[in-house]
Amino acid sequence: xxxxxxxxxxxxxxxxxxxCNINIDQTEKQTIxxxxxxxxxxxLCTERSDxxxxxxxxxxxxxxxxxxxxxPVSEDLLFNLNEYLIPSLIKYAPDxxxxxxxxxxxxxxxxxxxxxxxxxxxxxxxxxxxxxxxxCSYPSHKLTHxxxxxxxxxxNCYQKYGIDHIRKERYEIAQKAAAEIGLPIxxxxxxxxxxxxxxxxxxxxxxxxxAVFCMQKLWQTYFYxxxxxxxxxxxxxxxxxxxxxxxxxxxxxxxxxxxxxIYSEGGAESRLEKTVMIADYNIAHQYLHxxxxxxxxxxxxxxxxxxxxxxDALGKLDKFSKVFDxxxxxKHKKEYLLWLYASHKNHDVMxxxxxxxxxxxxxxxxxxxxxxxxxxxxxxxxxxxQHIKLNLGFIKISFKHKKKK
Numbered sequence: 480x481x482x483x484x485x486x487x488x489x490x491x492x493x494x495x496x497x498x499c500n501i502n503i504d505q506t507e508k509q510t511i512x513x514x515x516x517x518x519x520x521x522x523l524c525t526e527r528s529d530x531x532x533x534x535x536x537x538x539x540x541x542x543x544x545x546x547x548x549x550x551p552v553s554e555d556l557l558f559n560l561n562e563y564l565i566p567s568l569i570k571y572a573p574d575x576x577x578x579x580x581x582x583x584x585x586x587x588x589x590x591x592x593x594x595x596x597x598x599x600x601x602x603x604x605x606x607x608x609x610x611x612x613x614x615c616s617y618p619s620h621k622l623t624h625x626x627x628x629x630x631x632x633x634x635n636c637y638q639k640y641g642i643d644h645i646r647k648e649r650y651e652i653a654q655k656a657a658a659e660i661g662l663p664i665x666x667x668x669x670x671x672x673x674x675x676x677x678x679x680x681x682x683x684x685x686x687x688x689x690a691v692f693c694m695q696k697l698w699q700t701y702f703y704x705x706x707x708x709x710x711x712x713x714x715x716x717x718x719x720x721x722x723x724x725x726x727x728x729x730x731x732x733x734x735x736x737x738x739x740x741i742y743s744e745g746g747a748e749s750r751l752e753k754t755v756m757i758a759d760y761n762i763a764h765q766y767l768h769x770x771x772x773x774x775x776x777x778x779x780x781x782x783x784x785x786x787x788x789x790x791d792a793l794g795k796l797d798k799f800s801k802v803f804d805x806x807x808x809x810k811h812k813k814e815y816l817l818w819l820y821a822s823h824k825n826h827d828v829m830x831x832x833x834x835x836x837x838x839x840x841x842x843x844x845x846x847x848x849x850x851x852x853x854x855x856x857x858x859x860x861x862x863x864x865q866h867i868k869l870n871l872g873f874i875k876i877s878f879k880h881k882k883k884k
Contacts, residue, residue: 480547538682560733630689
């Protein structure tokens with residue numbers, strides 16, 4: 480059993496923290512905090528347990544814990560979870576626990592600032608959300624705030640570079656970008672992911688919505704731009720081992736209440752279509768960051784390669800010379816095309832549109848090299864000081880090293 484106590488606020492110098500004690504099986508106590516600049520303290524929500532139920536739901540289903548809350552839960556949220564999300568998830572993941580949530584129920588409306596927000600990670604999905612909703616034609620859906628949260632994304636990728644180091648650098652760059660965009664940015668911090676360790680790919684929707692609901696008195700609308708997949712990729716099949724963005728069409732709708740609507744932003748577009756939309760956006764030219772290795776785009780991780788190739792396919796790569804090493808790419812383009820061909824052969828749905836645009840550049844030589852690499856990977860070769868031995872089952876070949884004269 481998870482027992483979620485009453486959240487409360489405490490000061491931390493010029494910061495304010497929403498703090499909540501969590502009791503696990505009456506044997507272990509953990510404390511989760513979520514921190515903002517003190518000027519945003521009035522938006523921290525002590526009156527509801529919503530944020531903690533959302534953030535810990537996937538963890539509870541995997542570890543077979545029910546949830547009891549001292550603080551009321553919003554009726555809309557509890558209804559959506561009990562009637563739609565939880566039954567759907569356990570139906571397609573037999574190992575998931577049918578979590579029972581015990582909490583006082585309320586349908587009282589909290590004070591709300593009417594804010595419209597999205598995250599500013601400076602990735603393709605993030606910049607697409609900003610580009611599309613900064614000056615949209617729907618007045619109540621125009622962005623009023625940006626935010627950047629520390630609830631797992633940094634822990635997932637940047638251990639070698641330094642988690643605190645990358646977070647500090649990315650926060651500074653996000654603040655510069657927000658100033659140019661012309662919107663206030665809320666920078667937050669939390670120990671949520673380090674206290675309840677979870678696989679970020681499988682749970683990022685839950686942890687990100689934890690951050691949103693910690694400040695639910697600010698948000699009326701929130702655009703969550705997390706996925707390069709469009710709605711055609713929706714699936715619950717084997718969801719316990721897949722990117723949770725694949726079922727955001729369900730989960731984000733279930734997390735939404737009559738006071739706070741969450742959108743799976745960009746779900747109507749593929750990654751290629753999103754890239755087309757931001758390819759001429761000057762903010763993207765200066766601040767696009769997709770790298771999973773370091774503060775500056777490394778150009779060689781999978782996300783960097785995917786983005787560079789996509790921009791090249793669109794004829795827009797030269798506009799991104801400030802964020803990518805274009806000379807390196809042009810010098811090693813055959814290697815990138817080889818990687819793209821390999822991803823196509825591995826049925827990578829996200830890269831297929833780019834592959835279709837660049838496949839004429841993938842020569843027979845590149846394809847043959849791909850197959851040679853696969854053959855070499857599985858070919859049983861033994862190298863000794865005297866011989867190179869190749870064992871193909873019914874054929875055994877041995878090459879003797881030539882002696883130096």
